[in-house]
Amino acid sequence: MSSSDTQEPRTWEPGLTRVPYWLYRDQAIHDAEQRRVFQGPTWNYLCLEAEIAEPGAYRTTFVGDMPVIVARDEDGELQAFENRCAHRGALIALDDGGKTRDFACVYHAWRYDLQGNLRGVAFQQGVNGKGGMPADFRMEDHHPRKLRTASVAGMVFGSLDEDVPPIEEYLGDEILERIERVLCKPVEVIGRFKQTIPNNWKLYMENVKDSYHASLLHVFFTTFNINRLSQKGGVIVSETGAHHVSYSKVSHQPQPNAEYSAEKLRSDKEGYALADPSMLDGCDEFGDGVTLQILSVFPGFVLAQIQNTLAVRQILPDGLDRTVLNWTYLGFQDDTPELRRMRLKQSNLTGPAGFVSMEDGAVGGFVQRGIAASRDREAVLEMGGGGIETQENRTTEASVRGFWNAYRGYMEI
Amino acid sequence: MAGFTQERLGTLNAAYARCIDNDEVEAWPAFFEERCLYVVNTAENHAAGMEAGVIYADSRAMLQDRVSALRDANVYERHRYRHIVGLPFVLGIQDGEASVETPFLVVRIMRDGATEVFASGRYLDRVVEGADGQLRFAQRLAICDSRNIDTLLAIPL
Numbered sequence: 001m002s003s004s005d006t007q008e009p010r011t012w013e014p015g016l017t018r019v020p021y022w023l024y025r026d027q028a029i030h031d032a033e034q035r036r037v038f039q040g041p042t043w044n045y046l047c048l049e050a051e052i053a054e055p056g057a058y059r060t061t062f063v064g065d066m067p068v069i070v071a072r073d074e075d076g077e078l079q080a081f082e083n084r085c086a087h088r089g090a091l092i093a094l095d096d097g098g099k100t101r102d103f104a105c106v107y108h109a110w111r112y113d114l115q116g117n118l119r120g121v122a123f124q125q126g127v128n129g130k131g132g133m134p135a136d137f138r139m140e141d142h143h144p145r146k147l148r149t150a151s152v153a154g155m156v157f158g159s160l161d162e163d164v165p166p167i168e169e170y171l172g173d174e175i176l177e178r179i180e181r182v183l184c185k186p187v188e189v190i191g192r193f194k195q196t197i198p199n200n201w202k203l204y205m206e207n208v209k210d211s212y213h214a215s216l217l218h219v220f221f222t223t224f225n226i227n228r229l230s231q232k233g234g235v236i237v238s239e240t241g242a243h244h245v246s247y248s249k250v251s252h253q254p255q256p257n258a259e260y261s262a263e264k265l266r267s268d269k270e271g272y273a274l275a276d277p278s279m280l281d282g283c284d285e286f287g288d289g290v291t292l293q294i295l296s297v298f299p300g301f302v303l304a305q306i307q308n309t310l311a312v313r314q315i316l317p318d319g320l321d322r323t324v325l326n327w328t329y330l331g332f333q334d335d336t337p338e339l340r341r342m343r344l345k346q347s348n349l350t351g352p353a354g355f356v357s358m359e360d361g362a363v364g365g366f367v368q369r370g371i372a373a374s375r376d377r378e379a380v381l382e383m384g385g386g387g388i389e390t391q392e393n394r395t396t397e398a399s400v401r402g403f404w405n406a407y408r409g410y411m412e413i
Numbered sequence: 414m415a416g417f418t419q420e421r422l423g424t425l426n427a428a429y430a431r432c433i434d435n436d437e438v439e440a441w442p443a444f445f446e447e448r449c450l451y452v453v454n455t456a457e458n459h460a461a462g463m464e465a466g467v468i469y470a471d472s473r474a475m476l477q478d479r480v481s482a483l484r485d486a487n488v489y490e491r492h493r494y495r496h497i498v499g500l501p502f503v504l505g506i507q508d509g510e511a512s513v514e515t516p517f518l519v520v521r522i523m524r525d526g527a528t529e530v531f532a533s534g535r536y537l538d539r540v541v542e543g544a545d546g547q548l549r550f551a552q553r554l555a556i557c558d559s560r561n562i563d564t565l566l567a568i569p570l
Contacts, residue, residue: 191458191465194561223486224478272485276474329465344469348479353453353467353566359488361565366490 009376016401017386022375024200037299038064041164043157045301046070059097073114080158081116082144153183175243191329195352199364201317211246211394220355234392241388241402242298249289279345282308309346417511422501425548430496442476450552455560489567495520513538533558
C-alpha cells in the first residue's frame, strides 16, 4: 500500500459549479469551519430581542459548536459571551433562558455578571487563612470569550471576530430591506421546535438557497391544484453570495381545473383539491403581494415568510453528518385573533411536518448517504450558469453558488 | 349514555393507535368530530401557552388533507410507527365532554430496519359521544415530551 492510498483526497478546482463531496464528510473541514466561519468574521444569529426584553433576561444558544449566553444587562445593553466557566470549562448556565442578576457556575461557584465578567471566586482568600488563590490572581484576567453583538429588526446576532464589519454592511441594503419588510413591528414567539437532520450542515444551507428544487421536491401546491399561474419571483444574491432572498408572488387559491399537468410532476390528479382550503385564506399583511420569502444569512440563519407564517431558523452543525435546526415561530404582538389563528393553521405549511417543507428534513440525508463512497466525486451546480448574480427567475442555482463563493472566501480554500 | 368508562376510552385509544400503526390512516380523521382540534406540540410550548404546532388542524377536513398529502404529495422514506398508549386518566367530565390525559410512546421503524423511540408524550383529549354512540375526539393535543423531532414528522402521532 503506497502512502497515496492512505491520503484522503482534498482537492477542489477553482470555481463554483463543482462541489467535491469530501467537503461534507471531513473532520478537518469541520474543525476549520468552526474557526474560520462560525468564529470568524461572520455574524451568527443568537436570539430575538423579544426573548430577552427585560434587564437580566438571558437565553443560552450556540455559535457553531460554541455554547453561548446572550443577556440583556442592567443598562439594557445586549451582551453575549461563551457559556464556559473560565475556571474549569463547565457550562455557566444550564437552562434555555430565564432572568437573573448574575451567573454562578455550579461546579465551584465562580460568579459572573451579565457582561460575562468574573465577579467572584469562591474561597478566594482560602478558609481559616489556609488555601485560596495566590495573591496575584486577578479576576480581570479570567473570563469567557466575549462576542460582539448587533441587533437587526429585533434579532440579535453575535460575532467572535474583532474586525467583523458592521452588521448593516455585512448584510447589505437589499438583504436588510427584506429582513425589515417582514420583521416590521414587535414580534411574539408562538412556538419553538428543534429538528435534527441526518446530514452535514452545508447540505441544509444549500437546500435553503436552492430555488430550483422548490417546485420539484415540494409538490403539495401542485398536487392539490392550488394555482401558481401568476407566479412571479426571483432570487436576490448579496454581493459576495453569502446571503440570499428567494421570493415569489403566488395567488394560492384553489384552482381545480388549472392546467398544471403539462409539467408531469408527481402530481397532476384531475379534480384533486383540499377538503378544507381555509388554511389558504391568508391575507397580504405586508401589502406587496409577496407570499413567499426565504432569506438566508451566512453562515447559518434563515428567516422565512410563507404566506402568514413567520419563522426563523438557526442552523447548527452537530458533527459531520448531523445538523440541528432551531425553529422559532413568530407572530406580531398586535395580531388580531383571526390573524393569529391563520398563522397557527398555516404553520402546517412549514417546519418538520410542513406540507411544503418536510422533504427538506430528509433530502440532505439522501445526499449524505448517497455520497458515502464518493469523496473524490463532485456535485454539479450549473443551473442558471456559473455566476452568483441576482436573477428574476428561480430556476437557478445562483444563490447556492453564492454560498460556496462566500465559503471559499472565509475558508481560504 | 354508557359514560366515559376506562374500558371505552381504552378501546378508543387502542383503535386509534391500530389505525395509524396498521397504515390505515384514511380512517384516522373519523376518530375526530367534524369541528375539532388536533395539534402536535411540545410540552415546553404548551406549558408556556404557545399554540403553534408542527401540525395544527381545526377541522376533520384538515385531517383528511393531512392524509391526502401523506399519500399523494409529500415525499419521505418509507417508515411505520408503533404506538404504545398508556392508561387514559379522566381529569373531569363536564357538559357531556370528558377531559382525558393519556400517555403515549411512538417507536419509528425505518425502511432499513432502524428502530428508535420517535416520540413520547401525552394526549390531552376532550372526548365526546356522538349521536351514533361512538366516542370521538373534539380535541386531541399530542404534547411531546421532547422538543426535538428527528428528520421529519409525516405520519400523525
